[in-house]
Amino acid sequence: xxxxxxxxxxxxxxxxxxxxxxxxxxxxxxxxxxxxxxxxxxxxxxxxxxxxxxxxxxxxxxxxxxxxxxxxxxxxxxxxxxxxxxxxxxxxxxxxxxxxxxxxxxxxxxxxxxxxxxxxxxxxxxxxxxxxxxxxxxxxxxxxxxxxxxxxxxxxxxxxxxxxxxxxxxxxxxxxxxxxxxxxxxxxxxxxxxxxxxxxxxxxxxxxxxxxxxxxxxxxxxxxxxx
Numbered sequence: 001x002x003x004x005x006x007x008x009x010x011x012x013x014x015x016x017x018x019x020x021x022x023x024x025x026x027x028x029x030x031x032x033x034x035x036x037x038x039x040x041x042x043x044x045x046x047x048x049x050x051x052x053x054x055x056x057x058x059x060x061x062x063x064x065x066x067x068x069x070x071x072x073x074x075x076x077x078x079x080x081x082x083x084x085x086x087x088x089x090x091x092x093x094x095x096x097x098x099x100x101x102x103x104x105x106x107x108x109x110x111x112x113x114x115x116x117x118x119x120x121x122x123x124x125x126x127x128x129x130x131x132x133x134x135x136x137x138x139x140x141x142x143x144x145x146x147x148x149x150x151x152x153x154x155x156x157x158x159x160x161x162x163x164x165x166x167x168x169x170x171x172x173x174x175x176x177x178x179x180x181x182x183x184x185x186x187x188x189x190x191x192x193x194x195x196x197x198x199x200x201x202x203x204x205x206x207x208x209x210x211x212x213x214x215x216x217x218x219x220x221x222x223x224x225x226x227x
Contacts, residue, residue, distance in 0.1 A: 028054045031048040031111045032049050044095075
């Protein structure tokens with residue numbers, strides 16, 4: 001019995017190991033040439049490259065102080081961007097970053113650790129002036145702001161459109177209900193008119209029958225009187 005249990009455990013371990021190897025084999029390679037540029041007192045731009053031929057759908061960036069725990073974890077999917085701006089950094093502080101690629105079957109191993117140190121606030125103007133003609137950093141910052149703004153606008157427009165569609169659908173439903181009620185009232189009124197015409201017809205028949213009876217009575221009376 002013990003031998004059977006050992007054999008079952010071995011089979012389970014082999015299956016688990018094969019699944020792990022299969023998943024790891026489909027994972028994308030780690031990003032390369034990770035670098036930090038456009039350093040400022042409170043921000044920095046991270047860029048990287050990925051090997052050609054692999055399907056990459058996003059990235060993950062881990063950011064931490066050199067003498068501390070992980071401070072920030074950035075994850076973006078459905079993007080082909082190979083750069084990211086780190087905001088809200090502390091001045092004159094050492095940081096460590098690592099980048100991972102996100103593929104169809106999971107994430108890659110983390111890239112090599114990259115160290116950088118932010119500038120002083122007093123150096124901020126110099127840093128801005130040195131980067132003010134750099135279209136890469138300005139385009140990256142503006143594109144991210146525009147993407148965020150566009151997402152907000154799209155969400156607001158969709159909500160407004162959904163609300164209008166709901167109101168219009170409700171109005172159409174109310175109007176259909178009113179039309180149905182009006183048709184029902186017309187049908188009831190036509191039924192009443194028909195009933196009233198029938199009663200008038202019955203009354204006219206009764207009047208005719210009564211007149212005939214009186215005429216017959218008069219004839220009978222006259223015939224017996226003068227007979």
